Amino acid sequence: xxxxxxxxxxxxxxxxxxxxxxxxxxxxxxxxxxxxxxxxxxxxxxxxxxxxxxxxxxxxxxxxxxxxxxxxxxxxxxxxxxxxxxxxxxxxxxxxxxxxxxxxxxxxxxxxxxxxxxxxxxxxxxxxxxxxxxxxxxxxxxxxxxxxxxxxxxxxxxxxxxxxxxxxxxxxxxxxxxxxxxxxxxxxxxxxxxxxxxxxxxxxxxxxxxxxxxxxxxxxxxxxxxxxxxxxxxxxxxxxxxxxxxxxxxxxxxxxxxxxxxxxxxxxxxxxxxxxxxxxxxxxxxxxxxxxxxxxxxxxxxxxxxxxxxxxxxxxxxxxxxxxxxxxxxxxxxxxxxxxxx
Numbered sequence: 263x264x265x266x267x268x269x270x271x272x273x274x275x276x277x278x279x280x281x282x283x284x285x286x287x288x289x290x291x292x293x294x295x296x297x298x299x300x301x302x303x304x305x306x307x308x309x310x311x312x313x314x315x316x317x318x319x320x321x322x323x324x325x326x327x328x329x330x331x332x333x334x335x336x337x338x339x340x341x342x343x344x345x346x347x348x349x350x351x352x353x354x355x356x357x358x359x360x361x362x363x364x365x366x367x368x369x370x371x372x373x374x375x376x377x378x379x380x381x382x383x384x385x386x387x388x389x390x391x392x393x394x395x396x397x398x399x400x401x402x403x404x405x406x407x408x409x410x411x412x413x414x415x416x417x418x419x420x421x422x423x424x425x426x427x428x429x430x431x432x433x434x435x436x437x438x439x440x441x442x443x444x445x446x447x448x449x450x451x452x453x454x455x456x457x458x459x460x461x462x463x464x465x466x467x468x469x470x471x472x473x474x475x476x477x478x479x480x481x482x483x484x485x486x487x488x489x490x491x492x493x494x495x496x497x498x499x500x501x502x503x504x505x506x507x508x509x510x511x512x513x514x515x516x517x518x519x520x521x522x523x524x525x526x527x528x529x530x531x532x533x534x535x536x537x538x539x540x541x542x543x544x545x546x547x548x549x550x551x552x553x554x555x556x557x558x559x560x561x562x563x564x565x566x567x568x569x570x571x572x573x574x575x576x577x578x579x580x581x582x583x584x585x586x587x588x589x590x591x592x593x594x595x596x597x598x599x600x601x602x603x604x
Contacts, residue, residue: 456490457489457491457571458574459489459490459491459494459568460487461485461488461493461496461566462485463484463485463578464486464533465481465592465593466484473543476544477546478540478544479540479560480537481560482536483535483580484535485535485536485566486528487530487532488531489530490530491571492529493576494526494569495568497566498523498566499521499522500523500564502537502539502560502562503541504544504552504558504560506557506559507555507558507559509559509561511598515563554585555583555585559584560583561597562581562583564579564580564581565577565580566578576604577602579600579602579603580600580601581599582596582597
């Protein structure tokens with residue numbers, strides 16, 4: 263469009279330089295080109311001679327010779343006319359070329375417009391088909407989504423039922439596991455109880471140690487293994503002394519900090535004897551009262567520690583008093599406190 267406007271402006275330049283037909287020339291321009299030429303009057307014949315049919319008259323008209331100014335004026339007018347004709351032809355050619363260019367541009371524009379319209383029509387058809395396909399696809403997708411939702415709902419209900427069943431199964435399994443664990447723990451405990459070593463304290467006797475007129479007592483104790491496996495790493499401590507009878511409930515059964523007695527092993531069905539000596543000698547009459555628990559008595563107490571076949575630490579705490587029931591026949595009685603074991 264810009265190039266066409268430039269061509270149109272260039273085509274109008276000649277009209278700006280030359281006056282148009284019928285336009286008043288500007289000062290300084292010659293007016294002779296637009297003035298009608300004066301007709302020359304024929305020369306007056308010298309004689310009025312009339313010809314006849316047989317002898318016609320032949321007349322030769324001779325122009326008068328032009329003056330120099332008239333000839334120059336005619337040439338100027340002729341050249342101006344030629345310039346005007348040439349400019350007109352040039353303008354006509356430019357206009358024709360511009361018109362052809364416009365026709366060509368218009369033709370190309372029409373072709374481009376036709377191609378654009380065809381492309382638009384094709385694009386519109388394509389968009390219409392795509393829209394139709396999209397609507398059909400959306401409809402199909404909606405049906406598929408509805409079917410998927412329905413299927414998911416059915417699956418969800420099925421999964422819910424499965425979850426409930428699994429929860430019930432899990433609860434059953436949990437209860438079964440708990441029962442099995444309890445059975446296993448009980449079986450383990452039974453195995454340990456059946457297979458472990460059981461050390462027990464059994465009163466053996468009291469040996470009087472006579473020294474002239476005085477007596478000192480030595481209580482003796484059997485440590486028996488009544489289990490099915492040996493007892494290992496046996497450590498013990500035993501103390502004996504004479505106290506007022508009955509033994510007060512607040513008595514603390516004190517023991518040394520370290521277990522001084524040791525024994526390696528006591529097998530099933532075997533026993534070992536441990537003893538403690540009363541630290542004081544008593545006169546025989548008082549010793550008789552002590553032996554009969556008449557106001558005083560012999561008290562023995564202590565602890566025995568060991569490991570069973572499962573390397574579990576075990577202990578026995580004991581305490582008892584003794585009484586003479588016959589000649590060299592003694593009997594023990596456990597105290598209220600300090601009798602425990604695991």
